[in-house]
Amino acid sequence: DAKTTQPNSMESNEEEPVHLPCNHSTISGTDYIHWYRQLPSQGPEYVIHGLTSNVNNRMASLAIAEDRKSSTLILHRATLRDAAVYYCILRDSGNQFYFGTGTSLTVIP
Amino acid sequence: GAGVSQSPRYKVAKRGQDVALRCDPISGHVSLFWYQQALGQGPEFLTYFQNEAQLDKSGLPSDRFFAERPEGSVSTLKIQRTQQEDSAVYLCASSLDVRTIYFGEGSWLTVV
Numbered sequence: 091d092a093k094t095t096q097p098n099s100m101e102s103n104e105e106e107p108v109h110l111p112c113n114h115s116t117i118s119g120t121d122y123i124h125w126y127r128q129l130p131s132q133g134p135e136y137v138i139h140g141l142t143s144n145v146n147n148r149m150a151s152l153a154i155a156e157d158r159k160s161s162t163l164i165l166h167r168a169t170l171r172d173a174a175v176y177y178c179i180l181r182d183s184g185n186q187f188y189f190g191t192g193t194s195l196t197v198i199p
Numbered sequence: 200g201a202g203v204s205q206s207p208r209y210k211v212a213k214r215g216q217d218v219a220l221r222c223d224p225i226s227g228h229v230s231l232f233w234y235q236q237a238l239g240q241g242p243e244f245l246t247y248f249q250n251e252a253q254l255d256k257s258g259l260p261s262d263r264f265f266a267e268r269p270e271g272s273v274s275t276l277k278i279q280r281t282q283q284e285d286s287a288v289y290l291c292a293s294s295l296d297v298r299t300i301y302f303g304e305g306s307w308l309t310v311v
Binding site: 134139175189 | 232240242255299
């Protein structure tokens with residue numbers, strides 16, 4: 091009963107922007123959208139989160155569709171260190187984080 | 200250290216052996232989560248504590264899995280009579296306000 095759907099893998103050239111999509115058609119009004127990334131042999135690392143409005147931080151931007159049924163994580167300039175598995179996660183009112191299988195991002199030098 | 204600390208980092212257990220995995224959350228974090236991550240999969244929720252109270256244990260796969268956090272700080276995940284399907288990375292995470300959770304590097308369990 092995955093709550094989010096992401097492509098299994100994506101590639102990007104170094105120093106180019108990357109748009110990582112996520113579908114969450116069953117999102118409820120109180121679910122927050124979180125993005126985490128996981129480098130090899132490490133625990134997941136927080137990237138960004140939002141509810142309704144687009145969000146920006148030093149790592150990335152989060153664009154949320156008006157109907158909230160999809161979102162896009164934007165890395166403005168991919169670096170080799172951004173190669174990781176990116177998880178789009180819904181956090182419900184019970185504060186549970188439901189991970190899917192994520193998108194494996196490959197950055198090509 | 201300032202992050203979530205887990206031990207042991209790596210554990211090889213013989214089938215049928217009991218194991219205990221420890222998590223030291225970030226100081227002052229009231230919320231603590233355990234996740235299980237199989238190879239090539241995303242983390243799957245096991246259980247959640249708020250201070251010493253275990254508020255949700257719906258993700259524990261069987262009664263062989265038990266978690267505790269008696270003083271609201273350090274937590275232990277115990278797996279009794281380990282089986283091969285228990286082989287996975289066990290991730291602990293903690294949070295001050297649940298808006299952002301911070302993960303440890305995980306305990307890698309291999310059951311042989």
